[in-house]
Amino acid sequence: MEKANTKGHEAQPKSSGAPRVERLHIEVIDRAYAAVLAARTPAERAWMIDDCHRSARILLAAGERARHPDWSDQQIRLAVSKRLVDGAD
Numbered sequence: 001m002e003k004a005n006t007k008g009h010e011a012q013p014k015s016s017g018a019p020r021v022e023r024l025h026i027e028v029i030d031r032a033y034a035a036v037l038a039a040r041t042p043a044e045r046a047w048m049i050d051d052c053h054r055s056a057r058i059l060l061a062a063g064e065r066a067r068h069p070d071w072s073d074q075q076i077r078l079a080v081s082k083r084l085v086d087g088a089d
Helices: 031-038 042-067 073-086
Strands: 009-011 022-024
16 A cells, blocks of 8 residues: 555555545544533634634744745745645645
């Protein structure tokens, strides 16, 4: 069997002439973490998502600034937005 690719799918062996079929890899949430989330209100879970998104933007911006110290703030914001929408390059 081929090695799993980076998009969370595991590739099936190729056969001659047959279309390529991928098996979906589903990650199951840890029971302890599921209990923590279940104890939160919908508003608290929304805040958690917002905090994670904000942290991701900060970390991505820091990485872009390190790779491109000559870029303007607008170029950094655009690169971060593109990474969040399109995924990693």
